[in-house]
Every structure is written in C-alpha cells, then in structure tokens.
Amino acid sequence: MGVITEVIIGYLRPNSGLCLMTLKSLSYQVDNQAESFIADQKLAHYAKIPQRSVFRGQLIAVFFQCLTALCVINWQINNIPGICTDEAENHFTCPKDVNFYSSSVFWGVIGPRRIFSGLYPILKWCFLIGFLLAPLCAALKRYFPKYTTHFEPSLIIGGMLQYAPYNLSYLTGGLYASYAFMHYLKKHHARWWEKYNYVLAASFSSAVAFSAIIIFFAVKYHPKPISWWGNDVLDLGVEGGEGQQTLLNATSVAGGYFGPRKGDLP
Template identity: 40%
Template sequence: MLVPTAFIFAVTGYQLGMNNLAVIVTGYMVPGNAMANMICRVYGYNIDDQAEDFISDLKMGHYSKLPPQAVFRAQMLATFIQTLVTIGTTNFLIASVSDLCSVTQIDRFVCSFPRSLYADTIMFGLVGPERMFNSLYPALKYCFLIGFVAAIGSWLLRMYFPRYLKYVHPVLIISGVNRWGGSYNLSYYTPGLFAGFAFSWHIKRHYLAWWVKYNYLLTSGLSAGIAFSGIVIFLTLQYTKTKFNWWGNTIISSGVDFKRAATLYEVPEGGFGVEIGGFQ
C-alpha cells in the first residue's frame, strides 16, 4: 500500500496511514492476540509514514536548492541520533516521571496517542473485528462500501464537472472528519490553514516570482525555528518550572476537556454499551 498512499500524499499533501487497515487484517488473522495486533498496527503506520516523510524531506531539500547527497547524509545522521535520543528519553520518562500517562499527571504527560493505541488494540485485538462488525456494530461493515462508492462517484463527478469540483477530494473530506475525533483540537490546524491560504493561494497568484524563490526556504526556516524554539522553551522555562500567567498558558485549562468534567447523562448502572458477556 506504500505506492498508492504515496501518490495520495503527493497529490493532496495528506498522509493516509495504513494502521487502521493493519489492525483489521491482523484481527482476522490472529484473533484474540492483542500484542500481535498492536505490533502490526505500529508497523502498518510507521512504514508508510516514515517513507513518506523521507521522500517529503528530499522534495523539500530539492525545492530549497540543497544538494541531494547532503540532504540524504543529514537524514541518515539525524535518524541515527533521533533513535538513540528517543530510546533514552522514553526510558528516562518511565523511570523518573511520577503518575506517567495518568489523566491527573501534573505536567500533562497524559500519553494521548498510547491511550488511543491501547483502545484500538483492545477493540480489534481482543474483541476482534469479527465481533465488532458482526455482533456489536454490524452497520460499520457498510463503511467499506461507502468509501469505495464515494471514490468512484467523486471521480465521475470531477470528470463531468471539472470546473466546480477541481479542488474536491474524497480522501481529504473523509480524513478531515476523522480529525474531529483525534488527539488534538482545531488550534493545531487552524494556523496552518491561514498560512496555507496566504502563501499557496494569495502570494502564489500575485507574487509568483517571490513564491518560487522563497516559499520553500521560508517553510524550512519556520519548521527549523519551531524545533529549536521547543528545545529552548523546554530547557529555559518548562524544565526550570518558570510560570507565566497569560492567556496562552491558561486557556488550555479553562475548558471541560482539561477538567474532564463534562457530561450529558448520568452513567447508568453497568455502564454504556453491550452488557458484560452480551456479545458473542
């Protein structure tokens, strides 16, 4: 699946991970084996994700007028260093951070992605897709058909109405809906929307020469600046427990998501969903 997903990424700029397909296939292959399901999910996600990131960096280096061999050497060196740093940091966090991955962790090391990974592993590893699609939520089987038909329908509509549907892509629409329930909120994506509109629409249409010469250099500089600023902020402010009482630091804790206090109904006795032992 790497080649078609890479094509979609090249056309739309959106990375379509194969982790969901991996957990479903693994759930049928080795039902009830949560560990095997988790391993296949991680590999199913990382193979295409790392390959697409690797190609994207080479493409960015090309547009930024950097020598390809120098970019490749930098990628290999950075990958080696990052592997050691990641392993060391993970072991350090596990050994030194109290209440790690708990929703009450004081420094917000709540581990949102591992929690999502754990939920998927339980759902498709232990419960299994056979029960999920046949006993618990049988209507979900039709989502595969809906996605297949939507792709063909969008292709036909773009053939007959290319002027009006030039920028309509079913992968982006469906993936955008999927982002709604992800680990991050719109504040992570809205600034990118404004920046993308400004540079890829307004500046490209009215100042093409500037866009061709500086656009990719600018985005490389912004990406590097964010990485360096993250290191500086952590070492100088977060690590030293320096506090600033301003809107940008307090708004994240003012909503119901942070306080985990929102509810519409009282939890019934026995919880929600199928009763224990009710699915077969």
Template identity: 35%
Template sequence: MVPEHAISNMLCRVFGWNVDAQADSIIGSQKLAHYAKVPPRAFLRAQLLATVIQVLITIVANEVLTHSFDDLCSPDQDNRFTCPFPNALYTATLVWGVVGPRRIFGTLYPWLKWSFLIGTIAGFPLYYLRFFAMKKFPFVKNFNPIMFLAGMSWWNSGYNLSYFIPGFEVSFIFMYFIRRRYLTWWTKYNFVLSAALSAGVALCAVLVFCTLQVTNVSMPWWGKTVSGAGVDGAATPLYTVPEGTTFGPTHWE
C-alpha cells in the same frame, strides 16, 4: 490474522504503521528539500545522521520520562504528559484486538461494514462529476475525497484545536493568498522559508531548555498560556459508567 489477541494486534500496528509513517516522513522531507533546492545526496547524509542521533536521544528521553515523572500518561498529569497517541493506540488495541473485527462488524456495528462498499462506489460519481459538472460546480476540481476524510481523521488524535489551527492559518496564507498574488516570491522563497521555520522551532526548543528551563526561569505570557486555557486546555473528563451498565450491548456472540 490473530483474532481476539491484543498483543498481536498491537505489534502489527506498531511495526506496520510506524515503518510506513516514518517512510512517508522521510520522503516528505526529501520533497521539501528538493523544492528548497538542497543537494539530494547532502540532504540524505543529513537525514541518516539526524536519524541516528534522534534514535539515541529518544531512547534516553523515554527512560528519563518513565522514571522521573509521576502519573505519566494519566489525564491529570501535572506536566501535561497525557500521552494522547499511546492512549489512542491502547484503545485501538482493545477495539480491534480484544473485541475483534468479527464482533465489531458483526454484532456491535453491523452497518459499518457497508462503508467499504460505499467507499469503492463513491469514486465513480466523483470521477465523472469532474467532466460533466465542472462548470456548474467548479469546486469539484480541487476536491479529493481521500484527502478530505484523512484530514477529518486527525481531529480525533487527542490534541486540541490550538495544535491544528495555527498550521492551518499559516498554510492558507502561503499556499493560497501569497501563491495567487506573489507567485515569483512564492516559487523562490516559500519552501526555503518552510524549512527555516521548522529548523527554527527545533533550535528554539534547545535554546529555551538550556537558558530557561534548566535555570527554572518562568516567563508567563499570553502566547504560552492560551493553549492551556479554557475547555481545550483542561483534561478531558472521563465518563464513569454506572454500576450494572455497559457501553453498547451487554453481550455478544
């Protein structure tokens, strides 16, 4: 709508995407509460109260972070506040705001625009494959191309494997192993346990902060340090472009 204008692109992304993401999060929490048999009106009141409290806490936290830490959002920040999502947002603003869709699809990556047509056509063979090849390819029944591609997109969000693998392992145990073998237990307790684990993480974060971080007590152990070990824990080195060279073509129309 406003080509080659970074601020307009960023505002559209922030207000458009954030509103949609927060709405999805609220609905997802309500769905989990429904499975956990929490009264819907009581849960909605809790959601609204928690939202108001969270907004105030977030504003204060942002002010403290901005004015209390040096080199905030830099790749080598001492406290690991590298800000992966804001950096990804900044990159997207440059790509789709400064460079613009016309140059991206017309000059830099002209073949990329065919992806829209491929995505539209790909749905038809997958739909009919469910009927004609179900016996030969039973996995097709549970294959959803949209979920498959959306899942792949999470791997470039700036977090390392230690951020995703534990959730995948727990989900596999409860949603596949236990659900197939202990369906009665799964039906009665699975989503209650999920809500309890989420609440437990939040309460433990407050407890650890009040008892250890405020008093500067350090308790190093493997479960705390493994996520920062090795290549995954190191800051990603930035590639320095040699003088006189550029990424992609040297110019575009």
C-alpha cells in the same frame, strides 16, 4: 494503512493486543517513513540541496533519533509522576499514545470479528461507503469542474485525520498560514513563492523543534506561570478538566458500564 493493518492482524491473530501493536508498528512505520523520506527529498529538490547529502543526513538523523527517543521515553516514564494520565503535570496526557493503546484493545483484544459481527455490525458497511464515495467524487470533479475547483476530497479527509485525537485549536493557526502562503502569496507573488516558500516552510519546522526544547527547559520543566490565550486554551474544555468533570460516570448507569449488555455480546 493503519486501519487496514489493524483489521488484517485482528483477524489473523485475535485476542492479542501486544501482537497487533508490534506488527502495526512495523508495517505502518515502514510505509510512513518511506513517505517522509520522499517528502524530504522533494523539499531538498526545491531548496537546491544535493540529493545524496540529504540521504546521508537522513540516515545519521534516524540513527540518533532512535537512541534519543528511547532515552527520553525511559526518562519520562521514570521521572514524570502520573504520566499519560489526567493527573500528569505539564499536560503529559499522551493523547496519541492513549489512542494507539485504545486501537490495540479495540482491534487486537476485542477483534474485528466480534466488532463487525456483534458490537458494531453497521461499521463494516463504512468500508463500502468509502469505496463508493471515491468514484462519486471523481465524477463530480470531471462533470462539474466549475463548482468543484477547490474541492479536493483526499486533502480534506487527510487533513481531518491529522489532528485527531487533538481538538481544532491545535491546527487553527496552521489554516491561516496555509491560506496565506498556498493561496494568496502563490497567486499574487508567484516568483517569491517559487523561490522561498519551501525554504521558509523548512525553517518554520526547525524553529518549532528548537523552540519546543527551549520552552520546555526554560518554563516547563520547572514551571513558570505565563498566562495568555495560547497557553490557557489547553486547560479549557474536555482536555483541561472542565469538561472531564461533567462527563457521566460509568458506575452511575445501569449495570455499571456502557455498551451492549452481557446477553447481547457476540
């Protein structure tokens, strides 16, 4: 939904990154929030919570969320030095927000017309490749069920999209938990799984939210050193700076920049 929106808006309003970000936020978030609403209603159904009560809770939560998020963002911008840069403290590098901004430049400022016509002409064929892969996967599931029992392309592709632009260390623990609950417990302890799995999943999500707030104000806002693998891994690799130092500086290449030369631009 996000990429399709970006391509359409990029064609309709080229050379306008701000326009793309605004319309993308409206179009994508409406669909995304609708899916989240349905997911919450499904969870409430399994947890035996009245649907109307869930709906009222969602409305109240969204109202306070909008006000809280706006206040927090403004506070962060005004009080965290170097926010959304590599120099920011406590890893406030804003990978999702930087990715959102990069998309606005890629699809809004440069525009899909220049991208598909000159910069990356092969890229447009990826849409056709993706379209053709759908019936191919369906045929494999239909005619080779013995070998494709656990092959679900929609889950594989959707799962890969969830972690970007983070690295796999952010989700590796979730893979183990998913295997334990969605395979082992469901297969060997089905009655327990049917009664408690969805309630436990909701409690885990709530615990993560509350613990994030407590951890931030307890050991992050006024930093206290706590050294163990789960904390130190964030400082390793490209994300932490060790890899950043080895990246090639753009000024050292011919012309001082990467990409097509000026005479090759569309």
